[in-house]
Structures are given as C-alpha cells and as structure tokens.
Amino acid sequence: MPSEHTEGLLCIGEVARLLNLSVGTLRHYEQMGLLEPAYVNPASGYRYYGSRQLSTLNTIGNLRVLDLPLTQIREFVTTRDMDLMQRQLTKQQELIEHRRRELERMSRKIDQRLALLHGALNADLDTISEIEEPELRCATLHERVNPTDAYSLGWHIRQLQQGQHETFAYLGNLGVGIAPERLAAGDFDGYDEVFL
Template sequence: MNKLFTIGEMAKLFGINAKTLRYYDEIGLIRPEHTDPKTGYRYYSTGQFERLNTIKYLRALDMPLTKIMRFFDNKDIGQMMEILKEQQQEVLVKHRELERIEYKISERLSQLHDALYTIYNQVEEVALPDRKLAMLRTEIPATDDLEYSIRQLERQTQLEAAMFLGKVGVSISMRHVMSHKFDEFCSIFVVLEPGDVYDGEAVDIPGGRYLTLRYCGTHTQSSVYYEKLLSEVKVRGYELAGNSIEITLVDAGMTNDTTRFVTELQLPVTVGQEYDLRN
C-alpha cells in the first residue's frame, strides 16, 4: 500500500494552502485517495503526487481551474498542447493590456510632474500636434462641478474610467471667447491617446499654433487668464482660429489642497490673412 499523507502533510510537501486542497476536493479536481471511516480524516497517496504537481504547474501558468479539469477529463498530449496554446493567447492579450496600463501610468506621472514644476501665469506660444477627442457637445455653466457632465460623457462614449484621469477638458466657443464671455462651455471632452479603445466618433482637433497659459486654480477662475491670453493675441497680431481648450491638469481627484489645482488654457491662433474660421 502506498504511503498516505494527511491534508496538512500534503500541503506542506507541495507548498499549497490546506484550504486550497479542500477546495480542489470539493470541485472534484483532486480528491483524497482514502478517508478514515471512523475519524473522517482524509489521506492522499504518493500515486497522486503527479496529478497535484501537474495542477500546481498549470496554476503557475495562471491556467483556470476549468481548463485544468478539462485536461484531466481527457488527459493526453494533444489536450495539453491545446490548453497551453489557449493560455498562451490569453497571456499575450494580458501582456498587451499591461503594456497599455504601464503607458498610461507613465503618461500620467509625466503630466503631473510637468504640471507641478511649470511656470504659472505666463503666456507661451507652442506648436501642438493633431489630437483626437471623444466629445460631448452641450452647454455647461462654467462651475467647479463638472462631475455630472463627465458622467454623461462617460456614458455616451462608453470609455473606461482609466481614460479620464488627467485628460478631461472643456471648450468655450470661439464666438464667446471673442465676446469675452467665459461663463459657459460648449463641450466637454476626453483626449484620446494611443492604445485607447474607442469605437465611437472622434473629433479631430488640427494641430498648429497655440497660445497657452497655466494657472493655479479651477475653471471658475479662468476669466482673468483668458483676458491675458486675448491681450497677447492682439499684441502679437494674431487672430483666434477655433474654440478654446481648457484642461484641469491637477484637480480634486488628485488632491484636497485647492491651492495646488492646475488648469491649462489653450487658444488656437493664426496670423493675419491665414485666419481660417472654424466652428
């Protein structure tokens, strides 16, 4: 008769939690070979070592228990190759997803560092690339509370939550900006990045010349900074070329310290006769 081992001894030999072995017994993956009719104690034999070792190996490959059970229902090399190939494909999908998440984390860290170590209240002229936005066109009062509008945008676009952190912005129409009316947004959007999964209609924002300014504060404090940008537009002989873009780089989702909120304003501009009316 093969030597018998208790659940505790088996768990210690294979480095597996005793609760896990009991669960494997419960679902029929590996049941004890012998149960003492008097004590109810369950025992495993050396003949079951190979099965448990295979289970442990496959679990180390993150193989689902359902696939492991399927293998033991039809145990042969072909079945093993099939479940390994399936698992390989699933691992590749997970790997691509982890790379996408790592990219997002790196981007957020870079954006936060840039926002925290920037020069505030200074107008800068920059060349920005083409951008794609998932946008909700709607009239929104320029208040601190954009959460309801963000939820509407999230529902409409069916974008995942990870795509919203640090990338949500609002726009004021060019007509209102030119009229010095800064108390109403015409849209709310999220900037789409490489790797973002989005099947809806994206709005293309052409790249080009922008005057930008960053300040410590929220959207409700933007008026004075818009005025500063508009003054600079006039001084430089530029004209507005589209709606404003307004993004809160640091907000209540990141800190309770309102003095550390950072908002960036962007005004697309063109020179003299190059002016091309948009929106």
C-alpha cells in the same frame, strides 16, 4: 500506526508539508474532483496519498502557475486528454496576451497622467504664452460656454463621453477655446468649445 491499507502512503498533513500546500487546499481539490485520495480510513476519515496523487498534485501545481482555472485543470487531470490540454493552453495564451495588451495600455495612460500632473505642478500661472505641442487626440464639443471654473464644465465633459467605448478620466487635460474670428475681434466673452 500504518495499516495494510496505508503502507507506503502519506497522510494529508505530510503531503501538505511536502508540497507546501495547506490541508484546506487539498480538501478543496478533493471536493472539486481534482484529487481522489488513495485511501480514506472509514473509521477516522483520515486521507492518505500515494505516488499517483503526488503526480496529480504536481500537474495541478504546474498548471496553476500558468493561471489555468481549476475547472479546466480538473477536466484535464480526469481525462489526461492531451488535445484538450493543447486547446486549453492555446486559449490561456490568448487570454494572457489580451491581458498584456490591456496592462500596456493602462501603463501608457498612467505615463500620460503623470506627465500632465508634472506639467500642472510646474506650470507658470497668470502668464499667457504661445506653445507648440505634438499632435494629440482630442475630443471637442463645439458649444458656447461661460464656465465659472473647471468644475462647472462637468456637464460638457459628460457630453463628450457619450458614444465612447470606455469611460475616460480627465486630469489636467481639459481646455476651452475661442474661435479665431472672435479672437481677432477682441471678443473674449465666453468660449466656443470645450476639449479633452
């Protein structure tokens, strides 16, 4: 039964259903200092919420959609400092732009790997042919090697990775080369370079 303290207020379950949130989420917001109930029954511990809390929850929901961390949201809902919110949103926009560029870079890498896989699956093996390729970025290790298979080049690949800002994975784009003067002389004993 509503008391004088709870008149016009909603209990925690009603708020959860109304805003499609869990009771646990509302309790978590309270523990973090984001949301103070309008009234807490001292005997039962039941929490009640009014229009002010619903407005705060609406603000929290809008800011969560923008992927703002709860700590930053708390800072805003407790101060209502619009300059602070402007700074937080500007910083969030910069972070999202950085993430967007990273995702585009990863997408390009996946496209490259898929193209390499397609080429490997459709390669005409046991045939030597001359092909023209567009200019590509290559990492090359000029060192005499005699690999028995692609796996034995692992050490050389690790050497190519030294000094790189990011670890790269190789998938089919590994090659070995013979120096032109050795080709001309018909010397095919080993290779003179490993490249990615």
